[in-house]
Amino acid sequence: MLSILKMSLSTLRINTATRSLTPPTLSKPQVVIPTQSILAPHFGYCTPNPIVVDLTVDNPTVTFVYDDISQCHPGDTTGIELHQAYNTTIKPGPYLIGDQMISRVILKITGYNAVINNPKIVIFYDPSVYDESEISVPLDPIGSGGVVSFTAENGVLTINLEAISGGTNIDIPVTWKFRKYVTPEFTPYPLEALFLNDGGHPLAEANPVDFQGYYRNPNIRKYTDGEYADGIILRHFTPSRYLDPAIDDVETEYVDFTFSVHNLERFIGAFTITDTLPVYPSMENGVESQRTAIFDPTVNPDCLRSLTVRPLHILATPTILLT
DSSP states (O other), X not given: OEEOOOOOOOOEEEEOSSOEEOOSOOSSOBOOOXXXXXXXXXXXXXXXXXXXXXXXXXXXXXXXXXXXXXXXXOSOOTTEEEEEEESSSSOOOOEETTSEEEEEEEEEEOSOOXXXXXXXXXXXXXXXXXXXXXXXXXXXXXXXXXXXXXXXXXTEEEEEEOOEESOEEEEEEEEEEBOTBTSOTTOOEEEEEEEEOTTSOEEEEOOOEEEOEEXXXXXXXXXXXXXXXXXXXXXXXXXXXXXXXXXXOOTTOEEEOEEEEEOOOBOOOOXXXXXXXXXXXXXXXXXXEEEEOEEOGGGOHHHHHOOEEETTEEEEOOEEEOO
């Protein structure tokens, strides 16, 4: 049975006029699909054709041969320039992860008279951190010589352009967002761009740009009886028989606190919430004293086993006995 194989390969041979290079791996994704193939183009070399692989054999091996670009595009490409930039005059600092980021890719062609019927720009990105569902490219009116369509999948953004003959100058904004929870903060993730002709061969390579993000610092809030508590607040206690602020030694008296963690926008492992047991005034036989509440594990089984964890929200509600 023959199937179209979609995979990353470690076998590569590059032919040049004088030598054969064999890098151990390819840095960009390699995609083999029946109708539209973008097979890890490398600037300066021809992009190989897709290969149909027999999956019935054990450990199938595929070799893609990258010939020198002169073998598939003998013309002069010095008039084709591709450039990447930011949407700001200087490189922006880290973005809040989940916020919109904009890069620009600029194609300039001068002194090049050949017709390219199906030109495209491809941008490679890391799909584990860039949210593919949020990648967006504005489309241009038909006949304007701009963007007609785009796709973003498997770490490759493909921007399809109208046919180009002669000079052109296209400036394309691209919108990106990092995935929340899984994107490491303060880590640059590059974007690499190529301009491809009808055969999928790269005629220009852009300078790389990169984005990095950060998370808000989470904070913890303490609530008692549904109200925000800054410090210790005792509630619903039996008044002292002496009509003072102290309480009698009644075993049913308790105070419960809810610890709520906010702005936690990343995945974490085990964690611990530490708090100071409340000290309260107690009256025994007419003598007032300061007593420390205790944490009774028998009435706090949930706090010992696990806490309630939800996106952006962690809740822990221990019950503190006053005895």
